[in-house]
Amino acid sequence: MPTNSCNAGTDNASDRRQPTVLIVEDDAVFRRVISFTVSRAGFKVEHATNGIEGYDRFMVGDIDFIVTDLQMPRSSGIEMLERISQQTTVPRVPTILCTAKGLELDTEKIVQHFGLVTVLRKPFSPRHLTEWICNALHMTKETLHV
């Protein structure tokens, strides 16, 4: 049973499917703990290890939220977001970008450009990440219902 206060899997009627979070992260160790915490919060978790894999998985569909790292081999998080934003027919999905970069990154500009939920700087707490996801999804759902 999920212990997190934000309980995505049980907060609505049982006919609603469990929201799926796509985690795009190259560091297997960090991917593991993020997946663990997010899935414990009641989300379904899908994985990708770089931007290309992430884009491919996203295009398959059924993704409600994206958590992506910035620096990854082969294709970065920004490259993936660029490719996704070029797909005008596919509806936008709330996204959080994680980065180990410091102040050299203009987070505000990136948030505005891609319409991100936020940019999280490493190290960050996985619990806070799940809170961000919950808040963002609730907001999105409410907006959609209206």
Place this chain on the structure above:
Amino acid sequence: MSSPSFASTSSEYGIGSTIGSHRHASMWQSFIHGRKHVTIRIGCAFLAVAIGILATSFISTVETPLKNATPLFGLVSIAFCSFAGLFSMRTARVLRRVEDELLRFSEARNLSEVHNIATTPRRIVADDPICDGWNRLLDLALANVSSETLHRTIAPLDREAVTLARAMRALPMAWVITDNDARIRFISPVALGMLGLADGSSYEHLHLTEVLGITKSQIAQDAVRTTDPANHSNDETTLDQKNESELVQAANDLEQVLGAIRMVTLRRELVVNGSTTKLRIARTRLGGRGGDGAGLAWVIQDVTQQQLATEARDQFLMTATHEFRTPLTNLQAYAEALSHQETLDVEHQKEFCNIIYTEANRLGRLVDHLLTVSQLEAGSIVINQHELDLLPLLEQILEQNRPQAEHKQIILKSVLSAKLPTVNGDRDKLQAAILNLVGNAIKYSNNGGDVTVKCDVEEHWIRIDVTDQGDGIPINEQERVFDKFFRGQKAVQSSEPGNGLGLAFSREIARLHQGDILLQSIPGQGSTFTMRLPISGQSRSGI
């Protein structure tokens, strides 16, 4: 006789009351001073006085009707004496002037040697033949040595100019002296090389601003090149804005460097012989006397290397920060998962604890490595060198790596000479350096391959080759693999952990032993890392 320049030269020295008209002086001389020798003249004067006195005495003693006029004769004698005395004094006075002038000139010449002040003896103006003699002597002397005198006065200036010019040319810096319109007048050899003008062609008609690309037309060309249709991107407006701002910048720069401000500094990028150099330009206004020699002095510094070093340092710091954040993030995330998940089963708890332990170790290794590399670069690491036999060391390293190799079904081969000369080295640090090479070879080899460690003597070196049959290193990455924190694309993509410091560390250690590490790699066929260490003594192995 008076000389032609008698009254006109500025260096004449007059004797006040004696100056009369030339004609009058000539008459007087021909009438009274037919003889030019001073001694004869004074002698004659006194002879005339003596004769006069004798005559008056004789007349006064003889019985004559003039006997009553004796006092008058006395007066005449006194007048004769006075006249002769005055005449002698006048001659002696001219002589004293000549002596004074000689004395003054000799003192002035002594001073001139110290202070570089030119001096010549002056003429004396007086209606006396002695003066004529002196002036003629002076004219003769000046005519004979005039060229010598000129050289003597200008020589110190020449010496200074030549020394300064030589120093300026020999200075290892780029300077240019231009006129007020930036037309090149003088340029140092270094500047010629730096600005790509060293091909022997004339630069005298060139404007330095054009050479440096600080012209409106040059910037316009740059702008055209940037907006070349081949390079067109979607972001045309940004490019146009950029060009416009460059044009404005160039116009400002040009105005500034040719303006009246005394000192101006600016930065420019210049493409010389196909490579871009970053220049820091400082120009100063030269104030000439009355406009003569006025112009601009430019000092140009090539700051390309300096900027590269700064960029490399910044890149290093950024990468280091990133590398530190990764294990730190994991530590925090797993610790949080452990503490906040109340219903965590034992299996998960164990797994998370193991990960925390591993990540903490990773962080520790990173700190160690970083510290070591930094210390090596700062030169603060001491290498305890003593005579070292490499064979046992290599065997130990091979043993250490064998489990790792077996895990990947890699055959670890060794080709070691039975006898090897010793090296002067630090055992622990060399072991760590070679261990890195062998460890890397195993890490980046495909399962089932071979890794060979070969050790042999080559001239004055001991050569240790570590060869793998991995994917090799792409040519564009080969130079960078020794850079701190650099990891090849394949290494990053592989699941093998690494921080890009191992090879940097190994090479620093080799270099500290006056050796080096070289890389030979053919993509797709494998790599060979060769460590060379200088031989210090005879072999002890195998004896």
